[in-house]
Amino acid sequence: MSVIYNKVALIGLGLIAGSISLAARQAGAASRISGTSRSAKTRSAARDLKLVDEVVDNAAAAVRNADLVVLCVPVGAMGKVMAEIKPHLKPGAVVTDVGSVKQEVIEQVSPHLPDNVHFIPGHPLAGTEHSGPYSGFAELFENRWWLLTPLPDTDPDELSRLRRFIRALGANVEDMEPAHHDLVLAVTSHTPHLIAYTMVGVADHLKRVTESEVIKYSAAGFRDFTRIAASDPTMWRDVFLTNKDAVLDILGRFTEELFMLQRAIRMGDGEQLHDYFTRTRAIRRGIIEAGQDTAAPDFGRGAKPTGKPANDGV
Amino acid sequence: MSVIYNKVALIGLGLIAGSISLAARQAGAASRISGTSRSAKTRSAARDLKLVDEVVDNAAAAVRNADLVVLCVPVGAMGKVMAEIKPHLKPGAVVTDVGSVKQEVIEQVSPHLPDNVHFIPGHPLAGTEHSGPYSGFAELFENRWWLLTPLPDTDPDELSRLRRFIRALGANVEDMEPAHHDLVLAVTSHTPHLIAYTMVGVADHLKRVTESEVIKYSAAGFRDFTRIAASDPTMWRDVFLTNKDAVLDILGRFTEELFMLQRAIRMGDGEQLHDYFTRTRAIRRGIIEAGQDTAAPDFGRGAKPTGKPANDGV
Known part of the structure; x- marks a missing residue:
């Protein structure tokens, strides 16, 4: 795999940032990954884990000379982080984020966006119930969806470059309207x-x-x-x-x-209940057929069925 | 493991009955296991799978000479099955069930209970989203709870014998009031x-x-x-x-x-939401500490965290 971005900066060092770093390193998709967190304890843990190539003390230092900046902070903190990094962004840099809500992030980030910086909002549909620097792993994005909600003026070349980077992490990319x-x-x-x-x-x-x-x-x-x-x-x-x-x-x-x-x-009204429960069962089949979950019973938590697993009484 | 019941009869051949049979066979807890289902297709599948030692065509034939009868049918069918097997039960036999509701099963079953038969209602807290004869497996009950709701006149010797049988299947037994x-x-x-x-x-x-x-x-x-x-x-x-x-x-x-x-x-009101979500997170920890679920993120569905899994940001 060839390098897609020279320097990548991760703002925030939790589950998603850590997994991005580990997956990008595994894929060789970045020459250097810099990361930071507001919390000194998180920065120290990330250093111990060698989660990124370089842990720096603030977002301004992390984004300096970065070709890709990934905002990996809670949705409510995106605007504040963007205001902080604005004067330090490299001209031509791409900024993306991993927030679970897109319209709000666009509203928060857009006012702080320099003219010569590309903002392409994103959201990886991946995660676990764990959080923090210890929880990341390189396989988190494998076969998961990563949605991008490009803006009307998004540069098509930068969009396709970001898509390549995300695919290098193992995810499938799709575009969607923010709303x-x-x-x-x-x-x-x-x-x-x-x-x-x-x-x-x-x-x-x-x-x-x-x-x-x-x-x-x-x-x-x-x-x-x-x-x-x-x-x-x-x-x-x-x-x-x-x-x-x-x-x-x-x-x-x-x-x-x-x-x-x-x-x-x-x-x-047993008939209404039975009809309802029969319809919902079919949706589960769709999810398994779409490859978005395991067909193993109970998520494979120790379950070993004999013969073919059947969802229905036979 | 020594034989606990000579003949065991399973009424119904779905996930729970199949798993009881496979676990009992593995533990050597029964000399012979007979089973039946209302559905000819289920009986035929159970025969193909050799799920039980003997698949018979009706409940009357299954319970004949059985020392333990396990009612593995939906809660709404318990009374009907009990009425059907009543004349064929062996004197001194134990009847138990695996229904998810206990007061209703007791109400349905009790009127049909011969004087010389012991009824000990039960409920294994185990299962998967699959059902039918193909879905059973011997390990289903391992480290799971199996609740018994004995009645005031339950014979203590028969209760402890049933407990031994359930433990032989791998489960932990506890008594509880039906309500x-x-x-x-x-x-x-x-x-x-x-x-x-x-x-x-x-x-x-x-x-x-x-x-x-x-x-x-x-x-x-x-x-x-x-x-x-x-x-x-x-x-x-x-x-x-x-x-x-x-x-x-x-x-x-x-x-x-x-x-x-x-x-x-x-x-x-972000504070109220944050407080609420912090409290609920603690309950998850309790479940993992109680050994009732895996601590692996995302139920271990392919997740491989680096370092110690931490539930909190550090």
Whole structure:
């Protein structure tokens, strides 16, 4: 693999930044990777791990002479970081970000953008419930989608160069309109996270069912929610505050639908429940066929089925 | 391992029955295992797989001379099956079940119980999103909980014998009051499943966000919901119809809590969101410490973190 960017600067050294660095190093996609974090502890951990070639003390130093700058901070911090690095950006540099919300990042970043710098917003649909410098790994982006939401005046050559870099990390790239991105993600990610946080919170509040029992007997569904609800609180706070409209829209639809099923339970309407559950089962098949999850039962958590795995009774 | 029951009869040949048979065979806990299913296709598949020692055509034939009868059918079918096998049960036999709701099963089964037969209701907290005869595997119960809800007149010797059999399958046994069981499971399993079904249904209905996009970009949270929402529709219909009160109670709490978070999003109350998400993260740690899930990020779905996995930024 040939070098795509000479110097890459990572602002933030968490799960995504660390994984970008490790994957880019493995692919030989950058000559030198510089990184920084606001937290001295994170910078020190990144140095110990040799997560990047060079850990520097501030964003200004990191972006100096960088050909690609990747903003890997929570959505709410993007504007502030951009204002900070603005005077230090190399003319012709590309700035991208990895935020989970795109319209808000564009609004925050655009006012601080020098004329001779290209901004191409992005969002890798990859992650785990872990965060921080220890959580990154080179394979995080393999076969995952990385959405770009280029602006009307985005330079096509720089766009295709960024796409090549992202593909070198192992991801599949697709373009999307920023507003559409925010709606799709509200459905596939933001609302599911809020719901998981809520369900875990309900369990936590219940006095009659002690916490230890909830934890002890969590295998039957609840533990999957706790995994999602273990995601980084700052990142997710910012997601909900900045993708408010789409999340409130989807939450409204969710509540309507939940009330309909709740009513079916109350009225004893088994046919409605059975029909609903049969339809949702088909969506799972679609996800497995699209290669976006394992077909192994229980995510392969120790499950070893005999014979062909069948999703239906035979 | 010595034989605990001479003949074991499994009524139903799905995921749980198949796994019981394979685990019991591996442990040498039964001399002979007989099984049946209402469906001729399931019986034929079980024969092909040699899932049990003997596949018979009806429940009456299966229970004949059996020392342990395990009812592995949906909760709504327990009473009917019990009425069917009643005249054919061996005096002194133990009948247990694997239903996800306990009060309803006790109500359905008790009227059909001969005086000389022991009924010990049970519920293995184990399963995958797959169902049917092909989905079972011997390791399903390893380190999982298997709850028993013995009745006031349960024979202590038969109870401890059943416990030994369940431990031979690899599970940990605990006793619980039937009503308490139904509430704990409403929190840890039933309500999470309903919520997952609902979220997947919302995604399915959305016209602006096409199904293919939802599937394509499902990695960021939604796909975990689809796994849960791929579970057996008949089993889950029966769970909601028969554990109605506890599920409606927990759903009411869930909705209150969701509305509070929804309001925080609408009002832009980032502090409330951040506090909430920080609390729920701690519960995940409890589940991992209790050995009820893997600490590997993303359930170990291909994730290989460098260094020590840290849940927090450092």
